[in-house]
Amino acid sequence: MVERRPTLGILAHVVLLLGVLIIAFPVYVAFVASTHTVADVIKAPMPMLPGAHFVDNYLGALEGGGMGTGSKAAVGRMMVVSLISALVIAIGKIAISLLSAFAIVYFRFPFRMLCFWAIFVTLMLPVEVRIGPTYKVVSDLNMLNTYAGLTVPLIASATATFLFRQFFLTVPDELLEAARMDGAGPMRFFKDILLPLSATSIAALFVIQFIYGWNQYLWPLLVTTDESMYPVVIGIKRMIAGGETQTDWNLVMATAILAMIPPALVVMLMQKWFVKGLVDTEK
Amino acid sequence: MGAIAIRNVVKRYGRGPSALQVIHGVSAEIADGEFIVIVGPSGCGKSTLLRMVAGLEEISDGEISVGGRVVNDVEPADRDIAMVFQNYALYPHMSVYQNMAYGLKIAKVPKAEIEARVQKAAKILELSPLLQRTPRQLSGGQRQRVAMGRAIVRQPQAFLFDEPLSNLDAKLRAQTRLEIRKLHQELGVTSLFVTHDQVEAMTLGQRLIVMNAGRIEQIGTPEDVYGRPATTFVAGFIGSPPMNLLAGQADGSRFTVGGVTLQLPSAAPRAGALTLGVRPEHAAIHRDGGWPLRVDMLEMLGAERLLYGHLGDAAFVLRIDGTLVPPKAGETINLHLPREHLHWYDSGTGQRVA
Amino acid sequence: MAAEKRVTLRSRWLPWVLLAPQGFIIVVFFFWPAGQALLQSLQQSDAFGTSVSWVGLENFRNLWNDESYLESFRTTAVFSILVAVLGLSISLMLAVFADRVVRGARWYRTLLIWPYAVAPAVAGVLWLFMFSHSVGIVSYWLQELGIAWNPLLDADHAMLLIVMAAVWKQLSYNFLFFLAGLQSIPKSLIEAAAIDGARPWRRFWTIQFPLLSPTSFFLLVMNVVFAFFDTFAIVDAATKGGPGKATSILVYKVYYDGFKALDLGGSAAQSVVLMVIVVTLTIIQFRFVEKKVSY
Numbered sequence: 049m050v051e052r053r054p055t056l057g058i059l060a061h062v063v064l065l066l067g068v069l070i071i072a073f074p075v076y077v078a079f080v081a082s083t084h085t086v087a088d089v090i091k092a093p094m095p096m097l098p099g100a101h102f103v104d105n106y107l108g109a110l111e112g113g114g115m116g117t118g119s120k121a122a123v124g125r126m127m128v129v130s131l132i133s134a135l136v137i138a139i140g141k142i143a144i145s146l147l148s149a150f151a152i153v154y155f156r157f158p159f160r161m162l163c164f165w166a167i168f169v170t171l172m173l174p175v176e177v178r179i180g181p182t183y184k185v186v187s188d189l190n191m192l193n194t195y196a197g198l199t200v201p202l203i204a205s206a207t208a209t210f211l212f213r214q215f216f217l218t219v220p221d222e223l224l225e226a227a228r229m230d231g232a233g234p235m236r237f238f239k240d241i242l243l244p245l246s247a248t249s250i251a252a253l254f255v256i257q258f259i260y261g262w263n264q265y266l267w268p269l270l271v272t273t274d275e276s277m278y279p280v281v282i283g284i285k286r287m288i289a290g291g292e293t294q295t296d297w298n299l300v301m302a303t304a305i306l307a308m309i310p311p312a313l314v315v316m317l318m319q320k321w322f323v324k325g326l327v328d329t330e331k
Numbered sequence: 332m333g334a335i336a337i338r339n340v341v342k343r344y345g346r347g348p349s350a351l352q353v354i355h356g357v358s359a360e361i362a363d364g365e366f367i368v369i370v371g372p373s374g375c376g377k378s379t380l381l382r383m384v385a386g387l388e389e390i391s392d393g394e395i396s397v398g399g400r401v402v403n404d405v406e407p408a409d410r411d412i413a414m415v416f417q418n419y420a421l422y423p424h425m426s427v428y429q430n431m432a433y434g435l436k437i438a439k440v441p442k443a444e445i446e447a448r449v450q451k452a453a454k455i456l457e458l459s460p461l462l463q464r465t466p467r468q469l470s471g472g473q474r475q476r477v478a479m480g481r482a483i484v485r486q487p488q489a490f491l492f493d494e495p496l497s498n499l500d501a502k503l504r505a506q507t508r509l510e511i512r513k514l515h516q517e518l519g520v521t522s523l524f525v526t527h528d529q530v531e532a533m534t535l536g537q538r539l540i541v542m543n544a545g546r547i548e549q550i551g552t553p554e555d556v557y558g559r560p561a562t563t564f565v566a567g568f569i570g571s572p573p574m575n576l577l578a579g580q581a582d583g584s585r586f587t588v589g590g591v592t593l594q595l596p597s598a599a600p601r602a603g604a605l606t607l608g609v610r611p612e613h614a615a616i617h618r619d620g621g622w623p624l625r626v627d628m629l630e631m632l633g634a635e636r637l638l639y640g641h642l643g644d645a646a647f648v649l650r651i652d653g654t655l656v657p658p659k660a661g662e663t664i665n666l667h668l669p670r671e672h673l674h675w676y677d678s679g680t681g682q683r684v685a
Numbered sequence: 686m687a688a689e690k691r692v693t694l695r696s697r698w699l700p701w702v703l704l705a706p707q708g709f710i711i712v713v714f715f716f717w718p719a720g721q722a723l724l725q726s727l728q729q730s731d732a733f734g735t736s737v738s739w740v741g742l743e744n745f746r747n748l749w750n751d752e753s754y755l756e757s758f759r760t761t762a763v764f765s766i767l768v769a770v771l772g773l774s775i776s777l778m779l780a781v782f783a784d785r786v787v788r789g790a791r792w793y794r795t796l797l798i799w800p801y802a803v804a805p806a807v808a809g810v811l812w813l814f815m816f817s818h819s820v821g822i823v824s825y826w827l828q829e830l831g832i833a834w835n836p837l838l839d840a841d842h843a844m845l846l847i848v849m850a851a852v853w854k855q856l857s858y859n860f861l862f863f864l865a866g867l868q869s870i871p872k873s874l875i876e877a878a879a880i881d882g883a884r885p886w887r888r889f890w891t892i893q894f895p896l897l898s899p900t901s902f903f904l905l906v907m908n909v910v911f912a913f914f915d916t917f918a919i920v921d922a923a924t925k926g927g928p929g930k931a932t933s934i935l936v937y938k939v940y941y942d943g944f945k946a947l948d949l950g951g952s953a954a955q956s957v958v959l960m961v962i963v964v965t966l967t968i969i970q971f972r973f974v975e976k977k978v979s980y
Contacts (some may be wrong), residue, residue, distance in 0.1 A: 053885065056785070056885060057785070059782075059784070060745075060782035060783075060785045060786050061782075061786060061789075063779065063782045064779065064782050064786065064793045066781060067775075067779045067793075067797060067856075068793065068797060070853075070980065071796070071797060071800055071853070071856065072796070074808075074811040074812060074815055074853065075811070076821055077811070077814070077815055078811055078814065079877045081814070084945075089820065090819075090820050093822060093825045093826075094820070094822045094825075096822075114697075117858050143706075144706040144707040144710070145707065147703040147704070147706060147707070148703060148704050148706075148708075150703055151699070151700040151701075151704045152700075152704075153690055153691060153697075153704035154693055154694050155693055155694055155696060155700040156693050156695075156701065157697075157700045157701070163704060163708070166711070166716075167707065167711065170711050170715050171967070172963055172964050172967040173715070173719065173960055173963060173964070174910075174914050174915075176914045176917060176936050176939070176959070176961070177722075177914070177936075177939075177942065177956050177959045177963060178715070178718045178719050178722050178956060179939065179943065179944075179956070179962045180718075180721075180722060180725065180939075180943045180949065180952055180953055180956060181717070181718035181719070181720075181721030181722045181725065181953075182714060182718040184715075184718070185713065185717060185718055185722070187764055193406065196335075199689075200710060200714060201714040202712050203710055203714075203965050204711045204714040204715040205715070206707070206711070209707065216690075216904040217690065220418065220420070220817045221690065221692040222416045222417075222418055222419075222420035223420055223422065224419035224420070224692050224694070224938065225387050225407075225414075225416070225420065225692055226406065226414070226416060226421075226481075227422075227433075228386075228387065228406075228407050229387075229407050229408060229413065229414050229434070230408065230433050230434030230437055230481075231408030231409075231434055231438055232408075232437055234696060235699075236437065237694075237832055240433070241422055241424075242349075244424040245423065245424060245853065259802055262804065263803075263804035263805060263806070263827045263918075264803075265804065265805060265917060265918035265921070266918065266921075266936075266940065269921075270944065281804045281806040281807060281918065282806070284806060284807060284810050284922075285806055285809075285810065285918075285921060288810060288813070288922070291423040297814060297820060300810065300814070301814065304807050304810055304811060307804065307924050308802065308803055308804075308807060309760045311802035311803070311804070312802040312803075314797050314802070315798065315801060315802045316795065316799060318796070319795060321614075323798070323861060323865075324792075387692070
């Protein structure tokens, strides 16, 4: 602190608290709604304090059913689909990116720069701009309604490769030389030296990619038609398909809360690496 | 066994007509068990030469052999040498023990043998209590010792040191210098030590290789290099403060320098453009006779004093005993040059003439 | 940081093996479809999809003349400007104050970044629920205050709804970067300014804000990209592009035309336009970020 300005200090806390409250408000509302019966929720104004139906609603959502006109799919199943997709996307992307970044940075081979730029180009185009033809490819390969179809096309972009490349460039040359003097071959160096040093980057990327995978909406919307393969974010949307007064809002809100928990947990638990990684990644 | 031979080694970067040649055909023969220091200013090619011996740089031309075997195309790990890096190059996520054991693990040395060697090296280097620490938890001097330990456990035919003391503070540097000498006395392994510091070179080397701009200027013992420098470069590089080099015209017993003509104590080896070299400690102040030196400035160093002055307009540095009463700035004193300690060089080529 | 490694490894075949997995995936799932999109944008298929004819740039010309497409462009532009401006200013303010507080800084940070984890789809549903004309709690309060809030009928209300949802979702991302940017400004600069007599407000505008410009620019581009693409779920959940087509942003239109209206050529052409926009933005981003401010 540069000088003593108590009023500014108080103002800072006030603003920050307001910020925290505004950020939390929608979620609070959702939580409250998820603990009442649907009748209480629909009748405006909705109560502002939690109700007594917590267990009923959450169990109901997880198992599926309900009386509204929206989808009745079991949220439990959808959470599993989301979890598997997110893990496959995160782990898959990290694995292939580590290998590619290693190749690009530590080797000299013909067309190396071409490969680098080819991978770099994929950074620029998110899946949303190529949905039509990508859908066709997946469909032709009979990958619709499969975990492969949900995940593999999303591993194509190179954010992770780029991050690892940036990181590898900061590893001192002398470590490689010392390893060479010690007799380590390329893959040994990769396994024993490079990977342990990359642990923080890997952790940060895991958080980012897990959330990316969990939150995917447009792509799963296209490639899954079978209810049992819906990720939970699609499931939520489909629950409100019936119209505002016909929806089981309490169940929808319970589902929303459930859908927010795993990514929020991942962010909270790995906060330190996540913040560091996010800021370092994009720069 | 551990002899190293460098024969007409050339290093070029790039190919064809635009290639940059940085080492121009250097040769040296190093006997088994010798401690050789390669010394020279930054950019002279000494590290490049060392790295070519290590196998970390390609040899463009010529050959290098270790233990009688030509190693031009041999991988670093198979040359039976070990290297100590300037920045230690310790694996940050491994303990001291693991750092030292890594190379042996890859070579599939049995665990019991690894344990024995690491413990022995740790004892010699006083690292035994630190074996479980990571590099982050060590001081600079300790890290340097771990780097040396890593080299020792491999029991190689030769050690290569790449400016290992540059990152240490002055006191630690002096201490580690002594430890390296002790180590060499104990183990007797051939060592190639690269540095830009001529004090390290003089104190550690059994023989010195003085390099400049990709060429070897002189190879010799510290006495040779100090007492009979082969070129003006070596004369000016070795010794602190450096040898006085006076470029002028010689004619029999007369020498014209700095606009004045002075009488020499002995005849110059030949007439013409010559550079006269005299070390600061070899000149003395006499009551009369000799050369008129105008005093500019004095520096008090404790045991001795440095006197900076001019002969005509040529600069000259003189070393005098610190206990004597020094002349004052602005005075002119009588500078006496010794007959025995005059070095003559050709002003054009820099080569020694006598 | 060097752009190249000075020391490299030697192998003829290993790099290719290492690159193979990523290479295979990006060829099959990226370059091939992207190429197809380009191709399709130059073609038109008939209503039954049985024959394809080459029409050159006609699809693009049609787009240019299509009022609904231009309308969608306008909508997207308005949407992204609102999202970027609101998102950046609010999060900047929060970051500045978070930088100032000594006690509780870590708590504030934790409590402000967790929305990063919320899926856009969920954000859309939450805000839909709060602002729903019939059941929303905030709707109720607004109506009590005399405001006739109805995003199902009023285009401006619908736009406001998705803007709020999008800004809410992006706040934590922007906040994180602004905070990191502020914390990387050497304290000595601020102290020097204080000694020179500058008050906090002045210090902010003359020292911190200019030094934040690389971060601000970076976030501006990222927010625009976010508004263009990652908000699909928000729109689909909250308004489905409605009322009418009032909130049908470009990416939503691509989806609708391609998968609901089955106009493949037009949808492909729209995809290509989006590609050009993103590539341009990314190139601007990289060029500018290269010239960082140095102290």
